[in-house]
Amino acid sequence: MKRLLVLRPFAIAILLVLLWIAAGSWAWVDPLVLPPLPSVLRAYAGGRMDGELWSGLAASLWRLISGALAGTAFGLAIGAAMGFSRAVEAVVAPSFHGFRQIALFAWIPLLTAWLGADDAAKISFVALATMKPVAMAAFEGIRSVPDHYLDVGRALCFSRWRTLRQIVLPAALPSLAPGIQLGLIHGWMATIGAEYLLGSFAPGIGSYVVEGRERLAMDQVFAGVILIAFVGLVLNFALRALSARAMAWKGQG
Amino acid sequence: MATIVSIAGALPRRQERVAGASWWRRRGVGLLLPAAILLLWTVAAQQAWMPATVLPSPALVARSFVDLVASGELIAHLAVSLRRVAIAFVIGTAIGLAIGVALGSSRTVDTWFGPFFRTFAQIPSLTWIPLLMMALGIGETLKIVVLAKACLVPVAITTAGAIREVSIEYLEVGRILRLSRLSTFAKILFPATFPAVFSGLRQGLSGVWTALIVVEMMASANGLGYLMSWARMLFQLDIVMVAIVTVGLIGFGLDLVLKTIDLRLQGWRA
Numbered sequence: 313m314k315r316l317l318v319l320r321p322f323a324i325a326i327l328l329v330l331l332w333i334a335a336g337s338w339a340w341v342d343p344l345v346l347p348p349l350p351s352v353l354r355a356y357a358g359g360r361m362d363g364e365l366w367s368g369l370a371a372s373l374w375r376l377i378s379g380a381l382a383g384t385a386f387g388l389a390i391g392a393a394m395g396f397s398r399a400v401e402a403v404v405a406p407s408f409h410g411f412r413q414i415a416l417f418a419w420i421p422l423l424t425a426w427l428g429a430d431d432a433a434k435i436s437f438v439a440l441a442t443m444k445p446v447a448m449a450a451f452e453g454i455r456s457v458p459d460h461y462l463d464v465g466r467a468l469c470f471s472r473w474r475t476l477r478q479i480v481l482p483a484a485l486p487s488l489a490p491g492i493q494l495g496l497i498h499g500w501m502a503t504i505g506a507e508y509l510l511g512s513f514a515p516g517i518g519s520y521v522v523e524g525r526e527r528l529a530m531d532q533v534f535a536g537v538i539l540i541a542f543v544g545l546v547l548n549f550a551l552r553a554l555s556a557r558a559m560a561w562k563g564q565g
Numbered sequence: 566m567a568t569i570v571s572i573a574g575a576l577p578r579r580q581e582r583v584a585g586a587s588w589w590r591r592r593g594v595g596l597l598l599p600a601a602i603l604l605l606w607t608v609a610a611q612q613a614w615m616p617a618t619v620l621p622s623p624a625l626v627a628r629s630f631v632d633l634v635a636s637g638e639l640i641a642h643l644a645v646s647l648r649r650v651a652i653a654f655v656i657g658t659a660i661g662l663a664i665g666v667a668l669g670s671s672r673t674v675d676t677w678f679g680p681f682f683r684t685f686a687q688i689p690s691l692t693w694i695p696l697l698m699m700a701l702g703i704g705e706t707l708k709i710v711v712l713a714k715a716c717l718v719p720v721a722i723t724t725a726g727a728i729r730e731v732s733i734e735y736l737e738v739g740r741i742l743r744l745s746r747l748s749t750f751a752k753i754l755f756p757a758t759f760p761a762v763f764s765g766l767r768q769g770l771s772g773v774w775t776a777l778i779v780v781e782m783m784a785s786a787n788g789l790g791y792l793m794s795w796a797r798m799l800f801q802l803d804i805v806m807v808a809i810v811t812v813g814l815i816g817f818g819l820d821l822v823l824k825t826i827d828l829r830l831q832g833w834r835a
Contacts (some may be wrong), residue, residue, distance in 0.1 A: 321680035345700050406595030407602075409574055413820075414813035415775040417782065417790075421797035421805045426619065501689040508694065509794075525695045537696050541688040548687050 346532040357501030361520070362389065365535060368520040372503050374432065375516070379438025380499040384492060387443040391450025393443070401451075406446070416502065418440055420509055434506040441502035442495040449491020453484030489555030496551060500544050517543075588684075610782025621642025629803040630810070639811065645780065646788040650773050650819075655707050657716025657769060662762075664717065675725075678789040686722060690772070691714040691779045703784035708777075715776040716769035727758035763827045770823060774816050789815075 319326070325383075329349070335341050336348025356362055390408070394401040397555060427433035457480050463477045507518025517536055524532030603623060609615065619627075633639035647691060664682065667674045690711050701707045739749045739778035781790025789808055796804035 318678050323677055323764055324681035325684075402594040406592075407598045410599075410813065413817040414809060415778045415816055416779045417775065418793065418809050418812040421793045422802065425797060425800065425802055425805065460831065497687075497689075501691060504689075505691050505779055508691070509779070511729050523697045525699060528699075530699055531700060537692055540692050544688055544692070545728065547686060 314399050325486055329509070338534055344528065344530055347534055351531040352538070355531050356539075361524075361529075361532055363515070364515070364520055365532075365539070368517045368536075369539060370517045371515040372507065372517040373543075375434050375438055376496075376503045376505075379435040380433070380442045381504065382498055383439035383442025384446050384495060384497060387446030388437065388450050391447040392454060394447075395451045402559065404405070405451075412448075416444075416498070417505060417509075420506065424510065429510045433512065433518075434503070434563045437506045438502045439501045440514055442499040445491050445494040445498060449488050449494070451485070453491070454480060455488035459484040470516075480513025485555075485558050493551040493555055495545065496547055500547055504540055570775065582681060591835055594777070618800050618802065621806065624657075626803045626806045627780070629801075630807045633804065633807055639807070641793045642789050643811065643815070646777055646790070647815075649705075649708050649712060649788065650770075650777060651799060653712030653773055654716055654770055656709065657713035657773065658720055658766060659766070661717035661720025661769065662712065662724055664721040665707045665765075668721065669725035669728030679725075686718040690718075690776050694780060694783055698784055707784060708780050712773045712776050715772040719768035719772060720762070720765045723768070724758065724762050727761035727765075728754070730761070731757045760827075761832075763823070767820060767823045770819055771816065774812075774819060 330344070334347050336350070337344075337347060354362075355365060390404070394404055394408070423433045423437055423440075428438060457489065461479050461483055462475070465479045470478070503516075504518045507514075507516040508522055515517070517540055521533055521536035521540070524530070524536060606620070606791040607623055610617065610620055610625075613643075621629075628654045630639075659829040668679055668682065669675075693714070694707075694711060697707050697710060701710060731754060735753050736749070739753050744752060777788070778790040778793075781788040789812060791804055793812075796802070797810065
């Protein structure tokens, strides 16, 4: 009995799944609102749409990766420029903070008007979503490098590259790593949001869900939403593990 | 090492020496980039580098802004949106505080319910919209549920964290003074957790504002998000731009209100 207590953190989740199975097998709820668990599981393998589901997921992940890479690069560049140079900060920072005030999804109508509803618009949107937190984190990370660390580098006549690699980067990482993590989470949210909003013509896990809703195929909606949530959780978990490794040096000091 | 660090910390930093004198210059410099963009935009529109439907001129956007305000249309959509934000913020804060207090003050609740809640919290609100649209329809309930969820998550998490961080010594002082439960809350818990909880409220409100735009674009017949997607469909980009600016201004304003309240209420710390 004692050993079962290990399961406590999962208790609520297990209970919900059991309730779901029970609700399905005794038809407590309209299957149009809550489809039975087996029919949702069939959507992942052997259903009529499972091919669409997995190719959609691949398409979405591709958008996330290309958008997040571009956004991270761009964000690092802006953040670093503002962090290293007071002049750049004075010119760019007020505009950047103003731009940051605009809720992310407000850009969708303008982006689609300029770039169409295809991958160009979606990937740019993901890049935009990733860029904001990464730029902030890079800026704050570089600013938080204590002056006396840099003085040590100067005293030891470090080259610019060596200062960057051995002083600035490790000192900025505690701020940078969570920023990149947040950027990727925002990127995933943007990928899904863009697919929800821009219709179901191109493959994507978000389009799969929207299409399921239009056909009133609730099992399809459930399967898609659960997969989206799952991918988000895995991303979050993996990135947290990575950033913990990147900051291992802090534990020793 | 410690002395070296403290001496280095005491030396005036370059930034501090510069900051005082050139406040005005810095502000002016900050206007350079927007001015340059505005200039480029004006020239681009005047020379018709892009068709006017794709890039409306700044003058047209300004005129549309005035028109939309004068006709009351913008205000009407804004009022609908703000009403949704207000209702959802109140509901979300209430539920978030309740969950946060439960998770923060009881180990039992936290071991059973905490992991589930924290996992659930990581899933962005917008993921649920299609599912909720099927279950709740596309009426007002859907919007309130999505927005309240966006608010309750940061409120609950910061509240739970803040309560757990209250130092044991404070609570022991309360016990020694035989404070009642109510005074322990009013005199110790509330002041000690307030700053963190309030930052949760600010995160919650900004989350509500972001979620509002999405949910109004996906399923609404009024509100700022609807105005944008409707104008986009008619390819009236001037109205889209007016709405974008409004979204930015209101988002900034909402945060400013909470920030001001926060600073007022935290007077005791100074």
